[in-house]
Amino acid sequence: xxxxxxxxxxxxxxxxxxxxxxxxxxxxxxxxxxxxxxxxxxxxxxxxxxxxxxxxxxxxxxxxxxxxxxxxxxxxxxxxxxxxxxxxxxxxxxxxxxxxxxxxxxxxxxxxxxxxxxxxxxxxxxxxxxxxxxxxxxxxxxxxxxxxxxxxxxxxxxxxxxxxxxxxxxxxxxxxxxxxxxxxxxxxxxxxxxxxxxxxxxxxxxxxxxxxxxxxxxxxxxxxxxxxxxxxxxxxxxxxxxxxxxxxxxxxxxxxxxxxxxxxxxxxxxxxxxxxxxxxxxxxxxxxxxxxxxxxxxxxxxxxxxxxxxxxxxxxxxxxxxxxxxxxxxxxxxxxxxxxxxxxxxxxxxxxxxxxxxxxxxxxxxxxxxxxxxxxxxxxxxxxxxxxxxxxxxxxxxxxxxxxxxxxxxxxxxxxxxxxxxxxxxxxxxxxxxxxxxxxxxxxxxxxxxxxxxxxxxxxxxxxxxxxxxxxxxxxxxxxxxxxxx
Amino acid sequence: xxxxxxxxxxxxxxxxxxxxxxxxxxxxxxxxxxxxxxxxxxxxxxxxxxxxxxxxxxxxxxxxxxxxxxxxxxxxxxxxxxxxxxxxxxxxxxxxxxxxxxxxxxxxxxxxxxxxxxxxxxxxxxxxxxxxxxxxxxxxxxxxxxxxxxxxxxxxxxxxxxxxxxxxxxxxxxxxxxxxxxxxxxxxxxxxxxxxxxxxxxxxxxxxxxxxxxxxxxxxxxxxxxxxxxxxxxxxxxxxxxxxxxxxxxxxxxxxxxxxxxxxxxxxxxxxxxxxxxxxxxxxxxxxxxxxxxxxxxxxxxxxxxx
Numbered sequence: 001x002x003x004x005x006x007x008x009x010x011x012x013x014x015x016x017x018x019x020x021x022x023x024x025x026x027x028x029x030x031x032x033x034x035x036x037x038x039x040x041x042x043x044x045x046x047x048x049x050x051x052x053x054x055x056x057x058x059x060x061x062x063x064x065x066x067x068x069x070x071x072x073x074x075x076x077x078x079x080x081x082x083x084x085x086x087x088x089x090x091x092x093x094x095x096x097x098x099x100x101x102x103x104x105x106x107x108x109x110x111x112x113x114x115x116x117x118x119x120x121x122x123x124x125x126x127x128x129x130x131x132x133x134x135x136x137x138x139x140x141x142x143x144x145x146x147x148x149x150x151x152x153x154x155x156x157x158x159x160x161x162x163x164x165x166x167x168x169x170x171x172x173x174x175x176x177x178x179x180x181x182x183x184x185x186x187x188x189x190x191x192x193x194x195x196x197x198x199x200x201x202x203x204x205x206x207x208x209x210x211x212x213x214x215x216x217x218x219x220x221x222x223x224x225x226x227x228x229x230x231x232x233x234x235x236x237x238x239x240x241x242x243x244x245x246x247x248x249x250x251x252x253x254x255x256x257x258x259x260x261x262x263x264x265x266x267x268x269x270x271x272x273x274x275x276x277x278x279x280x281x282x283x284x285x286x287x288x289x290x291x292x293x294x295x296x297x298x299x300x301x302x303x304x305x306x307x308x309x310x311x312x313x314x315x316x317x318x319x320x321x322x323x324x325x326x327x328x329x330x331x332x333x334x335x336x337x338x339x340x341x342x343x344x345x346x347x348x349x350x351x352x353x354x355x356x357x358x359x360x361x362x363x364x365x366x367x368x369x370x371x372x373x374x375x376x377x378x379x380x381x382x383x384x385x386x387x388x389x390x391x392x393x394x395x396x397x398x399x400x401x402x403x404x405x406x407x408x409x410x411x412x413x414x415x416x417x418x419x420x421x422x423x424x425x426x427x428x429x430x431x432x433x434x435x436x437x438x439x440x441x442x443x444x445x446x447x448x449x450x451x452x453x454x455x456x457x458x459x460x461x462x463x464x465x466x467x468x469x470x471x472x473x474x475x476x477x478x479x480x481x482x483x484x485x486x
Numbered sequence: 487x488x489x490x491x492x493x494x495x496x497x498x499x500x501x502x503x504x505x506x507x508x509x510x511x512x513x514x515x516x517x518x519x520x521x522x523x524x525x526x527x528x529x530x531x532x533x534x535x536x537x538x539x540x541x542x543x544x545x546x547x548x549x550x551x552x553x554x555x556x557x558x559x560x561x562x563x564x565x566x567x568x569x570x571x572x573x574x575x576x577x578x579x580x581x582x583x584x585x586x587x588x589x590x591x592x593x594x595x596x597x598x599x600x601x602x603x604x605x606x607x608x609x610x611x612x613x614x615x616x617x618x619x620x621x622x623x624x625x626x627x628x629x630x631x632x633x634x635x636x637x638x639x640x641x642x643x644x645x646x647x648x649x650x651x652x653x654x655x656x657x658x659x660x661x662x663x664x665x666x667x668x669x670x671x672x673x674x675x676x677x678x679x680x681x682x683x684x685x686x687x688x689x690x691x692x693x694x695x696x697x698x699x700x701x702x703x704x705x706x707x708x709x710x711x712x713x714x715x716x717x718x719x720x721x722x723x724x725x726x727x728x729x730x731x732x733x734x735x736x737x738x739x740x741x742x743x744x745x746x747x748x749x750x751x752x753x754x755x756x757x758x759x760x761x762x763x764x765x766x767x768x769x770x771x772x773x774x775x776x777x778x779x780x781x782x783x784x785x786x787x788x789x790x791x792x793x
Contacts, residue, residue: 056605299600300604302600315744324736325735370747371681385723432616
């Protein structure tokens with residue numbers, strides 16, 4: 001074993017150990033020095049079941065769609081999907097006028113889609129003398145089904161709002177005669193008050209604008225501006241209800257319930273207090289600003305796979321893949337003997353390395369991804385076979401095995417390079433296409449094929465060669481036909 | 487040594503024999519496109535216990551929702567597939583709820599796809615465009631990679647010819663399957679096409695690479711002999727790769743794999759086999775036809791026959 005080979009062998013060993021470690025079913029992940037990474041297999045909707053919906057801006061064909069409006073719509077949808085309490089949901093922009101939503105393992109796809117399309121409903125509810133803490137789910141007398149066709153019951157967020165206390169104060173610039181309200185502290189517990197429907201004073205529809213600002217303590221707050229009608233309603237209400245509680249309710253969950261300290265007549269106010277972070281304040285401002293989505297969206301495509309079909313498919317396909325691979329390895333060993341065994345080992349390394357990559361990037365594995373994987377496993381085997389065939393040719397020509405390996409490898413290289421380069425080019429184009437038009441099946445295929453081909457190139461170039469080199473320098477058989485199958 | 491190229495017109499004929507019947511069926515009956523391309527909705531259900539609802543009942547239920555074109559099909563797996571036009575959100579929700587309450591509480595939704603009328607066509611045309619762009623760039627790459635030998639451009643074009651051959655075989659195969667066994671062309675066909683296109687190109691490049699290498703070694707040899715020599719040399723590899731990478735794996739998938747992957751595996755089996763076949767028996771022979779400008783002879787022969 002020469003020095004170079006030893007070095008490579010160590011590198012390969014390290015790669016194998018790391019890959020196998022990442023592949024461990026209960027890998028703890030890395031959580032040190034600011035690195036937070038979990039390694040687990042992400043399975044696509046077609047394998048675990050779930051719903052995929054493609055939403056399109058419902059505007060006349062040819063109308064330019066405002067990119068920032070789409071971005072905002074995406075943010076809103078994201079928070080709604082998260083409110084469903086599912087993990088690993090995906091919301092992404094696909095092209096200029098589409099948003100792709102993927103929700104794995106959902107029981108009721110209809111409800112999920114309704115939630116996505118629904119409008120965030122902001123209400124100011126009259127609590128009268130009763131105080132209710134933030135996080136309470138309440139009923140209001142505001143129409144259950146608003147004109148936009150939402151079903152608010154479908155959206156009980158099971159996340160507690162980040163605000164644990166907040167106040168509505170008149171904007172400092174508009175009203176100076178009213179004093180500052182007291183902070184009303186509350187514990188963020190989700191409790192449901194089912195018996196009473198509270199009166200809705202006004203809704204977010206009467207807001208003109210909402211934006212993030214700082215309160216007098218330098219904390220994040222949200223400045224709201226009412227429209228003319230809203231300003232008037234709010235002024236009337238606060239004038240006649242001084243000392244009562246007013247709840248700010250988002251999708252039937254109380255965000256805060258400050259006490260009204262005095263009339264607010266300037267058409268402006270501030271939602272302050274609480275523990276707004278830059279992000280949460282911004283998100284709420286967006287939701288307030290666009291009680292409705294900034295762009296009307298409609299579902300142009302939806303796919304639901306029941307969990308049974310997906311899991312059944314996955315299990316059977318895994319077994320089938322293993323059987324196929326086993327037969328291939330058997331054939332390789334019988335046909336190519338020593339090199340065949342090396343190829344079998346290399347293919348195992350290839351498989352675990354690719355899988356480790358999928359788990360750490362992470363790449364979501366779908367059926368089309370499996371197709372890409374099959375093809376790249378094909379090219380990994382092909383690269384080995386190309387080298388072995390050349391190797392055998394050189395052996396037949398009477399070369400000694402070490403030289404034959406060297407020559408064979410060099411002869412095989414151009415075809416390995418060019419055929420894989422063509423595959424990589426194809427992948428790049430398909431990936432671009434897939435992500436631009438929300439064609440997830442194409443994208444999944446391209447990603448797994450690309451990674452697979454890249455890994456297979458690496459294994460063919462470095463691992464196969466190093467292993468054969470090591471074996472041939474330590475083992476000098478005289479019976480070539482028995483050990484190399486020529 | 488085997489003389490493969492000498493029989494090239496036999497191989498062209500064999501390919502025509504395989505491709506033409508399917509293409510004729512395709513021209514007459516068209517492709518059985520699924521909702522992935524035409525738009526519409528597909529609902530596949532299963533009941534956990536008891537009997538499946540009768541197709542007529544389901545059609546009646548759909549009728550009540552104003553969907554008059556529902557088609558119901560029972561599958562061999564004991565499930566029910568209902569196809570209809572694209573359902574808007576509200577109707578879809580209502581139909582599913584009604585179905586569950588009307589027939590049995592145990593209705594299980596296996597699959598529910600709904601594709602808007604325009605998106606299907608759009609995806610088709612965009613995907614076709616993506617494949618076309620990919621193919622074009624690969625031709626450029628092959629042209630570049632083979633720049634060292636004469637007529638490098640031809641290798642790119644012949645690579646595409648073998649690729650088109652595989653695509654034609656797949657289309658012909660699906661057309662026949664669609665006509666006789668009720669297959670449907672769905673998005674999976676695209677995946678199969680992409681895979682076959684990738685594999686076919688890879689295969690062809692390996693064969694061409696041998697020609698490239700041999701051109702430098704045997705400068706004196708007539709082109710036809712040289713190409714034939716190269717094909718024979720790569721034959722072993724082609725068969726082994728074919729057997730080991732695709733046939734074993736795909737056969738296992740087709741026989742034991744999950745339902746959703748089964749059709750796909752069968753398509754791939756056919757497609758990859760034809761890809762390997764084409765790289766040997768179509769792509770390389772076309773190089774010879776091109777080199778010798780044999781089409782002149784075809785015209786001469788046909789004009790003689792006419793005279």
